[in-house]
Amino acid sequence: GAGVSQSPRYKVAKRGQDVALRCDPISGHVSLFWYQQALGQGPEFLTYFQNEAQLDKSGLPSDRFFAERPEGSVSTLKIQRTQQEDSAVYLCASGLTESGSPLHFGNGTRLTVT
Amino acid sequence: GENVEQHPSTLSVQEGDSAVIKCTYSDSASNYFPWYKQELGKRPQLIIDIRSNVGEKKDQRIAVTLNKTAKHFSLHITETQPEDSAVYFCAAGLTGGGNKLTFGTGTQLKVEL
Numbered sequence: 001g002a003g004v005s006q007s008p009r010y011k012v013a014k015r016g017q018d019v020a021l022r023c024d025p026i027s028g029h030v031s032l033f034w035y036q037q038a039l040g041q042g043p044e045f046l047t048y049f050q051n052e053a054q055l056d057k058s059g060l061p062s063d064r065f066f067a068e069r070p071e072g073s074v075s076t077l078k079i080q081r082t083q084q085e086d087s088a089v090y091l092c093a094s095g096l097t098e099s100g101s102p103l104h105f106g107n108g109t110r111l112t113v114t
Numbered sequence: 115g116e117n118v119e120q121h122p123s124t125l126s127v128q129e130g131d132s133a134v135i136k137c138t139y140s141d142s143a144s145n146y147f148p149w150y151k152q153e154l155g156k157r158p159q160l161i162i163d164i165r166s167n168v169g170e171k172k173d174q175r176i177a178v179t180l181n182k183t184a185k186h187f188s189l190h191i192t193e194t195q196p197e198d199s200a201v202y203f204c205a206a207g208l209t210g211g212g213n214k215l216t217f218g219t220g221t222q223l224k225v226e227l
Contacts, residue, residue: 004157031213042120042203042217043158056214091158100209102148105157 002026004106006092012112013082021077021109025094033103034067034077035091043091049075050098082113116141118206120218127194128226135221137204138186144206146213147180147187152201152220161202162189165209194225 005024013019025032030051035043036059045059051072060067064083069075079086089108095101117140127133139147148163164171164178164187171178175194180187187206191198201222207215 033214040220042118042205042219043215045214045216048214095213098210099213100146101213102160102163103213103215104160105150107157 004092004094004104006090006106006109008109009107010110010112012114015083015113016081018078018080019082019111021079021090021111023075023077023092023094023106025073025075025092026096026104027073029094029096029101029104030072030098031095031101031103032069032075033093033095034075035093035105036061037089037091037108039088046077046090079111082111084113087111087113116144116206116216118204118216118218120204120221122221123219124222124224126224126226129194129196131194133189133191133194133198133223133225135189135202135204135223136186137188137206137218138184139206139216140185141206142182142185144208146207146209146215147178148205148207148215149176149178149189150203150205150217152203154200158203191223194223196225196227199223199225 032049034046048056049069091108093103145166150158152158177190204218205215
């Protein structure tokens, strides 16, 4: 079946604008993660959902970042009042169960804040 | 929290040679260690993983070893091919809580003809 799908693929925002990034996980996957990947670096954890419950948001860098997964499927990562340091690739990953399942990543959304 | 260090940052080998990438982790509670391959502009793809109850795992030309006592694990690629050229990331995590992973900084592998 289809893998993890993210949209848009690329997003350019002016500093101060709000953005919304979408993730469609693999159907039936319980776990959903958001990661931030700066150029030349490994992905860094932002937040974790188990179904619709956000169980860990310790990686969100500021209160400008907000994520939701209201029906336990599609997730949205919202960044308010974007800053240049928010420029990065935002990766979504999903796993079949809440424990022990390999994570499958989407292609990411490349956000550039000008 | 967990901290993962990865070496080397770049690795160049001749086609047919072996490549080894090493990682260390800090949290002794970590029990899951995947390796991802990421080509430029593409998604990280899982190539192999190992759990803490196993010391070694092999899948064709790829193998991973784990030393829990020393808290390090390694990726071994034999008979390298040009299509192996990519960035490789190690990661460490806990299978509980959905498999939250901490990633290394990546190794750029270049396989030269």
